[in-house]
Amino acid sequence: MISDSLFLLSAEQLNNSCYCQSLNRKALKNELIDLDESGDLYRMIVTDRPNLISDSAVFVSQECLNQQLKIIAALEQVIHMPAYQEHVLSYAPESAQFLPKASGVFVGYDFHLSPEGPKLIEVNSNAGGALINALLIRAQKTCCEKVRGVQPGKVNFQQQVIKPPEASFIAMFHQEWQAERGLAPLQRIAIIDDDPQTQYMLPEFILFMHLFKQHGIDAVICDPSELSYRDSAIWQGNLKIDLIYNRLTDFSLEEDKQKALREAYLAGDVVLTPHPRNHAIYADKRNLIWLSNDKFLQSIRVEASVRDILGQGIAHTELVDAKESKTLWAARKKLFFKPAKGFGSKATYRGDKLTQQVFATILQHDYVAQTLVKPSERQLEIDHGITNFKLDLRHYVYRGETQLLCARLYQGQTTNFRTLGGGFAQIVVL
Numbered sequence: 159m160i161s162d163s164l165f166l167l168s169a170e171q172l173n174n175s176c177y178c179q180s181l182n183r184k185a186l187k188n189e190l191i192d193l194d195e196s197g198d199l200y201r202m203i204v205t206d207r208p209n210l211i212s213d214s215a216v217f218v219s220q221e222c223l224n225q226q227l228k229i230i231a232a233l234e235q236v237i238h239m240p241a242y243q244e245h246v247l248s249y250a251p252e253s254a255q256f257l258p259k260a261s262g263v264f265v266g267y268d269f270h271l272s273p274e275g276p277k278l279i280e281v282n283s284n285a286g287g288a289l290i291n292a293l294l295i296r297a298q299k300t301c302c303e304k305v306r307g308v309q310p311g312k313v314n315f316q317q318q319v320i321k322p323p324e325a326s327f328i329a330m331f332h333q334e335w336q337a338e339r340g341l342a343p344l345q346r347i348a349i350i351d352d353d354p355q356t357q358y359m360l361p362e363f364i365l366f367m368h369l370f371k372q373h374g375i376d377a378v379i380c381d382p383s384e385l386s387y388r389d390s391a392i393w394q395g396n397l398k399i400d401l402i403y404n405r406l407t408d409f410s411l412e413e414d415k416q417k418a419l420r421e422a423y424l425a426g427d428v429v430l431t432p433h434p435r436n437h438a439i440y441a442d443k444r445n446l447i448w449l450s451n452d453k454f455l456q457s458i459r460v461e462a463s464v465r466d467i468l469g470q471g472i473a474h475t476e477l478v479d480a481k482e483s484k485t486l487w488a489a490r491k492k493l494f495f496k497p498a499k500g501f502g503s504k505a506t507y508r509g510d511k512l513t514q515q516v517f518a519t520i521l522q523h524d525y526v527a528q529t530l531v532k533p534s535e536r537q538l539e540i541d542h543g544i545t546n547f548k549l550d551l552r553h554y555v556y557r558g559e560t561q562l563l564c565a566r567l568y569q570g571q572t573t574n575f576r577t578l579g580g581g582f583a584q585i586v587v588l
Contacts, residue, residue, distance in 0.1 A: 169217040177539040178301035179213040186297035212583040215310035216565035229471035234558040241458035251410035254438035259337040262436030267553040271534040283441035291564040292323035310584035346376040351405040387418040401429040409437035446475035478525040498524040540579040
């Protein structure tokens with residue numbers, strides 16, 4: 159327990175001095191057993207994936223959170239401008255040209271906290287972990303005197319009433335459905351991913367299946383190859399699917415196994431969320447080039463105050479051009495390289511760790527180079543020793559509004575859920 163002398167410490171100081179464990183693992187087990195009496199869900203989350211969730215919370219100042227919300231609001235304003243969309247869709251795949259009415263669930267805004275303030279490092283169009291974190295919020299206890307009476311994860315995003323995240327999530331799926339189908343009943347949802355039984359986030363798929371069924375919506379988990387398109391509908395076997403919650407990383411639906419889904423989506427015969435256009439306007443890494451480019455923003459008539467917020471709040475990003483290889487190599491220690499159409503940490507490289515062989519490969523593919531923003535740190539006591547973790551913050555956003563905020567604790571170059579004591583962590587706002 160932290161002493162009263164720490165009452166006035168900053169978020170940064172508390173992240174380096176509070177070793178409390180706020181996760182109530184008994185409460186977590188009870189939550190999971192209530193959902194699945196067999197204990198399989200508990201085993202998958204706690205035993206099989208020991209680094210998925212952290213026992214400790216992360217401290218963030220209200221001022222820092224407010225800055226992040228301003229950056230998100232500025233981004234949303236630009237992203238919905240027709241001139242911006244016309245530009246980014248010029249290099250998007252054909253499937254992204256189709257304009258659905260659904261918005262796209264779980265846009266993820268990821269931030270590093272630099273000494274100059276929060277910096278957006280990427281946007282994801284099907285960010286995972288939201289329902290895992292909603293579960294963790296219900297299994298928290300106050301961790302120290304500094305935040306007595308405040309439960310980690312209970313973040314007020316300037317709303318008069320704090321709704322349980324699950325209520326926001328189920329309402330969001332209904333909004334997606336109603337945008338496309340009006341008042342027709344939503345009867346069945348398919349949660350799809352490649353070979354879902356082998357996916358690291360399978361427990362979250364199961365949690366979503368339970369959530370949907372609790373609200374009277376049948377749900378299945380399947381691979382896209384199990385889907386067929388006939389009679390102007392998508393089917394899994396003999397089950398007609400109304401809405402597909404898309405967890406695929408083939409964002410444009412180009413692979414052969416997505417053929418039935420792609421045809422039904424482009425024909426308007428299934429509600430798909432998130433969808434190719436959502437990825438194209440939000441999450442293609444090349445978009446950050448333009449969102450952090452003041453001249454471009456001026457050219458599409460973004461007002462000065464919004465440009466200032468984005469200029470300060472986005473890690474500067476440039477397209478990797480083989481013609482600039484010497485300049486890029488010389489500056490590599492200050493850069494982070496990411497595939498333009500990538501997701502998560504796949505095939506990403508810190509410049510100071512690059513070999514010439516890997517750099518040569520990067521030059522042959524579509525990559526962006528982003529100014530390296532070193533993540534802030536959280537110190538925890540692990541196995542009776544003090545361990546430093548890097549951290550980032552993720553906002554789960556729908557239609558411009560943050561529904562849930564969490565942190566991810568890790569070691570190494572990127573978030574990896576492989577570090578003892580790391581994983582998803584809840585936020586305490588000071």
